[in-house]
Amino acid sequence: MALIVQKFGGSSVANMERVRNVARIITETYKKGNSVVVVLSAQGDTTDDLIAKAEELNPHASKREMDMLLSTGEQISIALCAMTIEGMGYQVVSLTGWQAGMNTDSAYGNARIKRINTERIQTELDKNKIVLVAGFQGINKYGDITTLGRGGSDTSAVALAAALHADLCQIYTDVDGVYTADPRTVQGARKLEEITFDEMLELASLGAQVLHNRSVEMAKRYNVNLEVLSSFTGNPGTKVKEVVKTMEKTHVSGVAKDKNVARLALIGLADEPGTAFKIFSLLAKKKINVDIILQSIGREETKDISFTVARGDAEEAKRILEENRDYIGFKSIEMNTQVAKVSIVGAGMVNNFGVASRMFEALSNAGVNINMISTSEIKVSVLVDERDADRAVQAVHDKFFSEFGGNN
Amino acid sequence: MALIVQKFGGSSVANMERVRNVARIITETYKKGNSVVVVLSAQGDTTDDLIAKAEELNPHASKREMDMLLSTGEQISIALCAMTIEGMGYQVVSLTGWQAGMNTDSAYGNARIKRINTERIQTELDKNKIVLVAGFQGINKYGDITTLGRGGSDTSAVALAAALHADLCQIYTDVDGVYTADPRTVQGARKLEEITFDEMLELASLGAQVLHNRSVEMAKRYNVNLEVLSSFTGNPGTKVKEVVKTMEKTHVSGVAKDKNVARLALIGLADEPGTAFKIFSLLAKKKINVDIILQSIGREETKDISFTVARGDAEEAKRILEENRDYIGFKSIEMNTQVAKVSIVGAGMVNNFGVASRMFEALSNAGVNINMISTSEIKVSVLVDERDADRAVQAVHDKFFSEFGGNN
Numbered sequence: 001m002a003l004i005v006q007k008f009g010g011s012s013v014a015n016m017e018r019v020r021n022v023a024r025i026i027t028e029t030y031k032k033g034n035s036v037v038v039v040l041s042a043q044g045d046t047t048d049d050l051i052a053k054a055e056e057l058n059p060h061a062s063k064r065e066m067d068m069l070l071s072t073g074e075q076i077s078i079a080l081c082a083m084t085i086e087g088m089g090y091q092v093v094s095l096t097g098w099q100a101g102m103n104t105d106s107a108y109g110n111a112r113i114k115r116i117n118t119e120r121i122q123t124e125l126d127k128n129k130i131v132l133v134a135g136f137q138g139i140n141k142y143g144d145i146t147t148l149g150r151g152g153s154d155t156s157a158v159a160l161a162a163a164l165h166a167d168l169c170q171i172y173t174d175v176d177g178v179y180t181a182d183p184r185t186v187q188g189a190r191k192l193e194e195i196t197f198d199e200m201l202e203l204a205s206l207g208a209q210v211l212h213n214r215s216v217e218m219a220k221r222y223n224v225n226l227e228v229l230s231s232f233t234g235n236p237g238t239k240v241k242e243v244v245k246t247m248e249k250t251h252v253s254g255v256a257k258d259k260n261v262a263r264l265a266l267i268g269l270a271d272e273p274g275t276a277f278k279i280f281s282l283l284a285k286k287k288i289n290v291d292i293i294l295q296s297i298g299r300e301e302t303k304d305i306s307f308t309v310a311r312g313d314a315e316e317a318k319r320i321l322e323e324n325r326d327y328i329g330f331k332s333i334e335m336n337t338q339v340a341k342v343s344i345v346g347a348g349m350v351n352n353f354g355v356a357s358r359m360f361e362a363l364s365n366a367g368v369n370i371n372m373i374s375t376s377e378i379k380v381s382v383l384v385d386e387r388d389a390d391r392a393v394q395a396v397h398d399k400f401f402s403e404f405g406g407n408n
Numbered sequence: 409m410a411l412i413v414q415k416f417g418g419s420s421v422a423n424m425e426r427v428r429n430v431a432r433i434i435t436e437t438y439k440k441g442n443s444v445v446v447v448l449s450a451q452g453d454t455t456d457d458l459i460a461k462a463e464e465l466n467p468h469a470s471k472r473e474m475d476m477l478l479s480t481g482e483q484i485s486i487a488l489c490a491m492t493i494e495g496m497g498y499q500v501v502s503l504t505g506w507q508a509g510m511n512t513d514s515a516y517g518n519a520r521i522k523r524i525n526t527e528r529i530q531t532e533l534d535k536n537k538i539v540l541v542a543g544f545q546g547i548n549k550y551g552d553i554t555t556l557g558r559g560g561s562d563t564s565a566v567a568l569a570a571a572l573h574a575d576l577c578q579i580y581t582d583v584d585g586v587y588t589a590d591p592r593t594v595q596g597a598r599k600l601e602e603i604t605f606d607e608m609l610e611l612a613s614l615g616a617q618v619l620h621n622r623s624v625e626m627a628k629r630y631n632v633n634l635e636v637l638s639s640f641t642g643n644p645g646t647k648v649k650e651v652v653k654t655m656e657k658t659h660v661s662g663v664a665k666d667k668n669v670a671r672l673a674l675i676g677l678a679d680e681p682g683t684a685f686k687i688f689s690l691l692a693k694k695k696i697n698v699d700i701i702l703q704s705i706g707r708e709e710t711k712d713i714s715f716t717v718a719r720g721d722a723e724e725a726k727r728i729l730e731e732n733r734d735y736i737g738f739k740s741i742e743m744n745t746q747v748a749k750v751s752i753v754g755a756g757m758v759n760n761f762g763v764a765s766r767m768f769e770a771l772s773n774a775g776v777n778i779n780m781i782s783t784s785e786i787k788v789s790v791l792v793d794e795r796d797a798d799r800a801v802q803a804v805h806d807k808f809f810s811e812f813g814g815n816n
Contacts, residue, residue, distance in 0.1 A: 016464050050484070056424050057488055058495035065494065068502050069487035072480035076458070079477035080465055086473065087466035094476050099551055120551070143507055143528070 002167040003125075004029055007039040007135065007157035011174040012231040013077050014044030022231060023084040025172070026130060030090065035125050037164060039135040039157040040081055042073025063108035067137070067147045071097065074134035074153070082132050092130040095120060097137035098145065102156065104138035110149035111138060113156075116163035133160065151212020158215045162222035169224050170237075171211060176230030177238035178203065178210050181255040181397045185390055188401055192253060194239045199253045200226075202345040202379045216240065252346035252355060252400045257393045259340045261291070262314035263371065263383060265306040266321065268331025276305060278328050282320055288313045292341070292374040292381060302331070306372060308383060311337055339371060340389035343381040344396060356380045359396055366395035410575040411533075412437055415447040415543065415565035419582045420639040421485050422452030430639060431492040433580070434538060438498065443533050445572060447543040447565040448489055450481025471516035475545070475555045479505065482542035482561070490540050500538040503528065505545035506553065510564065512546035518557035519546055521564075524571040541568065559620020566623045570630035577632050578645075579619060584638030585646035586611065586618055589663040589805045593798055596809060600661060602647045607661045610753040610787045624648065660754035660763065660808045665801045667748045669699065670722035671779065671791060673714040674729065676739025684713060686736050690728055696721045700749075700782040700791060710739070714780060716791060719745055747779065748797035751789040752804060764788045767804055774803035 006029065008022050022040075030036045050069050054061050078094035085092040101117030124131045135153030138146050148155050154171060161169035175183075176191065178200065183189040195203075197220035204213045210228055219226045219240065229237025269275050276295070283290055293307045309317050318335050321328065344359055359380055363370060368391060372383035384392050414437065416430050430448075438444045458477050462469050486502035493500040509525030532539045543561030546554050556563050562579060569577035583591075584599065586608065591597040603611075605628035612621045618636055627634045627648065637645025677683050688698055701715045717725050726743050729736065752767055767788055771778060776799060780791035792800050 016461070019465060053424070053488060054491055057427060058491040060495070061491035062494055065487050065490045065502060068490070068504075069484060072483050072487075075480050075483075076477060079473050079480075080461060082473045082476070083462055083466040083469035086470055087468065094473060096476075096553075145504075 001033045001035065003035040003037070003164060005037045005039065005157050005161040005164065005166045005169045006172060007153055007170070008041065008172045008231055009153065009174065010041040010044050010047070012172055013040060013081065018231075019043075019077075019081055019084055022172075023081060023088060025231060026081075027085060027088055027090055030130050037121060037125070037131045037133060037160055037166070038081075039133050039153055039160060040074060040077040041135050041153040042070075043077055043080075046073040046076065064144060067108045067111075067145050070147055071134070071137040071145045074136050078132040078134050085130060085132075090130055091128060092132065093124050094132040094134070095124075096134045097156070098139035098143075100131075100133040100160075102133075102138035102159075104140055104146045104148070106140040106142065106144075106146065108144075108146055111140065111146035113138060113148070113159045116159060118160075118163050121160075121164065151214055154212045154215035155218060158218045158222075158224050158226070161224045162218065167225065168227060169219065170227045170229060171215075172229055172231040173210065174230065174232065175210060175228075176233045176235045177228050178240075179254065180252075180401050181393055182257065185257075186255070186394050186397050188397060190401055191235075192238050193236075194241060195253050196347050197240060197242060198378055199345050199347055200240050202343070202376075203254050203256050211240070252344050254345050255393050255397045255400070256343050256345065257340055257389050258343070259386060259389065260311050261308050261339055261341050261383070262311045262335065262337040263306060263308050263339050264314065264317055264321070265304060265334040265336075266328070266330040266332075267304050267334065268302045269305060270329050271301050271303045275303075275328065278324075279305060279321065280307075282324055282328075283309075283317055286316065286320055288317050288320075292372050292383060294372050294374075308339070308341070308372070338386045339383050340386045340392075341381050341383055342389060342392045342396065343379050344400065345379045347378050358399055362395045362399035363392055366391055368392045368395065409441045409443065411443040411445070411572060413445045413447065413565050413569040413572065413574045413577045414580060415561055415578070416449065416580045416639055417561065417582065418449040418452050418455070420580055421448060421489065426639075427451075427485075427489055427492055430580075431489055431496060433639060434489075435493060435496055435498055438538050445529060445533070445539045445541060445568055445574070446489075447541050447561055447568060448482060448485040449543050449561040450478075451485055451488075454481040454484065472552060475516045475519075475553050478555055479542070479545040479553045482544050486540040486542050493538060493540075498538055499536060500540065501532050502540040502542075503532075504542045505564075506547035506551075508539075508541040508568075510541075510546035510567075512548055512554045512556070514548040514550065514552070514554065516552075516554055519548065519554035521546060521556070521567045524567060526568075526571050529568075529572065559622055562620045562623035563626060566626045566630075566632050566634070569632045570626065575633065576635060577627065578635045578637060579623075580637055580639040581618065582638065582640065583618060583636075584641045584643045585636050586648075587662065588660075588809050589801055590665070594663070594802055594805050596805065598809060600646050601644075602649060603661050604755050605648060605650060606786055607753050607755055608648050610751070610784075611662050611664050619648070660752050662753050663801050663805045663808070664751050664753065665748055665797050666751070667794060667797065668719050669716050669747055669749045669791070670719045670743065670745040671714060671716050671747050672722065672725055672729070673712060673742040673744075674736070674738045674740075675712050675742065676710045677713060678737050679709050679711045683711075683736065686732075687713060687729065688715075690732055690736075691717075691725055694724065694728055696725050696728075700780050700789065702780050702782075716747070716749070716780070746794045747791050748794045748800075749789050749791055750797060750800045750804065751787050752808065753787045755786050766807055770803045770807035771800055774799055776800045776803065 082094040103115045104111035135156040179189045181189040226240035291308045368388045370382045374381045490502040511523045512519035543564040587597045589597040634648035699716045776796045778790045782789045
């Protein structure tokens with residue numbers, strides 16, 4: 001008998017029929033002799049509807065009251081799902097975040113789980129009950145309700161799986177696994193049977209939003225066996241593990257596209273030590289994350305530095321740098337928000353430079369111009385014009401995953 | 409500086425504009441230098457909508473899960489209202505039932521408040537914050553959410569007022585006080601400035617559903633100063649007290665009508681001791697409440713017993729009695745569900761038999777036939793045909809409250 005934690009996202013419980021479907025999946029798992037703890041998100045658009053109401057009444061509401069409001073969404077989900085499971089003749093109990101012992105810090109709206117007191121859940125499991133837990137929420141030391149921010153329910157599930165030493169944590173979503181590229185836009189995208197935590201992290205940060213990074217990081221840290229699968233199809237999903245079977249040989253797991261990116265370039269910097277430090281410490285102070293950084297030698301003993309930031313941060317980054325033009329010392333600043341990042345991810349890539357060159361070959365053949373290049377242990381990213389992004393992804397995916405060109 | 413508990417019902421917070429209106433009333437009370445604790449109900453139809461969802465998924469859901477579901481309605485109200493008050497520039501905090509220390513027994517769906525731990529509320533009041541509390545809900549000794557059943561938010565407010573030793577408990581609703589009769593159907597109905605707890609209890613039980621009996625009983629027990637007033641008009645309301653100024657002289661406070669009544673008559677009972685006991689103990693065992701009882705001598709050493717029950721209980725009461733015909737010993741049973749109870753309520757009535765006779769005179773002049781009569785310390789009730797009920801109420805009201813016939 002295994003202990004399995006399952007998580008169902010908002011689209012999986014969006015209406016009555018889907019709640020019944022989720023109840024079926026849960027009870028089938030239970031019927032096989034497993035102990036089952038389930039984390040649920042709020043139904044479909046519930047959270048957005050509540051946010052809209054709040055903004056109408058006060059666009060600058062405190063995060064404490066926002067969390068009080070939003071936490072009701074998951075509470076409604078667990079109660080409705082529990083009733084459905086009761087109606088099917090099973091013993092079940094629903095628990096809010098605070099009832100389930102989800103202790104967090106006090107960062108309302110973006111709280112971190114500090115400790116899970118699993119006593120109540122254990123007691124209910126000992127009574128052979130199916131336990132439903134409201135995702136996305138917890139309680140702080142003042143006894144106030146907190147929410148975990150984006151991807152919070154995934155994090156709740158992984159944290160519970162870690163605290164309960166669960167054998168498996170299944171993340172049910174509206175896609176049936178992790179694909180080699182976005183199957184909605186890339187022809188021939190294939191589902192992966194397995195992927196490593198690190199690859200998953202790179203894919204998630206590159207815009208393949210299957211699992212939120214926080215949950216994957218936590219799963220890696222506590223070595224939680226993750227599986228991503230669909231609540232609609234019943235197909236086997238993708239397993240996310242520390243080490244996968246195909247680890248030995250170089251492989252590319254997927255191709256991802258990220259449009260939430262903008263490129264800034266500082267032209268004509270003095271070619272002397274400390275320039276980069278000045279630039280990036282100014283941005284760090286304003287909590288602006290910088291992704292790819294490229295430094296090139298310019299003419300007449302100057303240099304240029306280009307870097308990418310999230311698109312929403314671009315204007316502010318530009319303003320900060322312009323305000324400090326004298327301190328940094330540069331001639332001009334350029335901004336381009338019409339760019340996209342295309343990346344391939346795969347363990348062992350660093351040991352096989354042929355992978356990067358095959359990617360560049362594919363892009364060259366497709367007539368896609370590369371603005372910037374960045375490589376890491378397990379990924380190669382290129383910055384391209386936004387209008388070329390979809391074509392670039394397809395070309396690269398064809399190169400690695402088509403029947404003739406694939407290496408997997 | 410006074411401590412005031414205010415309660416706003418579902419219609420008072422039904423939409424965004426009304427939430428803003430409630431926020432204005434609360435902050436005006438606060439601005440006058442008062443400490444303010446506010447109890448809120450769920451918005452408008454929220455509770456009904458949640459019940460409908462639950463019934464679609466499982467018509468026999470456990471009450472524990474139903475309470476988990478329904479308690480979200482009040483939580484949404486307090487969060488939205490708190491945000492609105494924040495937006496007006498005041499310090500405010502919202503608290504769920506469990507955060508506010510509302511400890512109840514475990515009768516899910518109809519829980520009783522056992523104890524209120526006011527520590528958290530006191531702490532927030534000491535910080536000069538306006539405190540909003542989710543009505544209708546509490547927590548039991550297992551740490552599970554309970555709801556208080558019908559009229560629960562009124563009860564929450566009165567219980568908090570008692571526990572906090574509040575100077576006043578204001579119940580805001582969609583009527584602006586307690587009237588001498590239902591102002592929607594009776595011409596000349598007047599608002600009362602004051603009324604005693606006992607009169608209020610009689611009026612409530614007679615169908616004038618302004619305040620739920622549980623809350624009035626609790627207010628009487630703990631001597632909480634109650635005021636019923638409208639959140640829409642800003643008019644002074646009706647004060648509910650132990651003793652009112654006009655107590656000295658006989659007065660009629662109001663005329664009420666109750667259509668939720670049916671009459672059963674057992675004909676031809678043996679005229680011997682124990683018959684009434686047999687009948688009413690059988691009904692009591694099935695938790696059927698009996699209201700008016702009338703016993704009359706029949707012919708040939710038999711007697712008849714008539715009584716009234718709630719209309720929904722009539723069929724079951726008839727069935728129980730028929731099943732026990734031999735044990736009780738009666739000839740026939742009659743049932744009439746087309747009846748209504750019309751009552752006048754007023755302290756000191758028992759000492760002035762003229763009151764009852766004036767009521768009968770009014771009914772006689774209006775051509776209304778009386779089926780049964782019942783009197784108590786502070787009320788006189790008559791059972792009439794349902795089709796005569798509205799005319800009966802108007803006639804009686806005219807008698808006591810018209811400019812020419814009134815005694816108040």
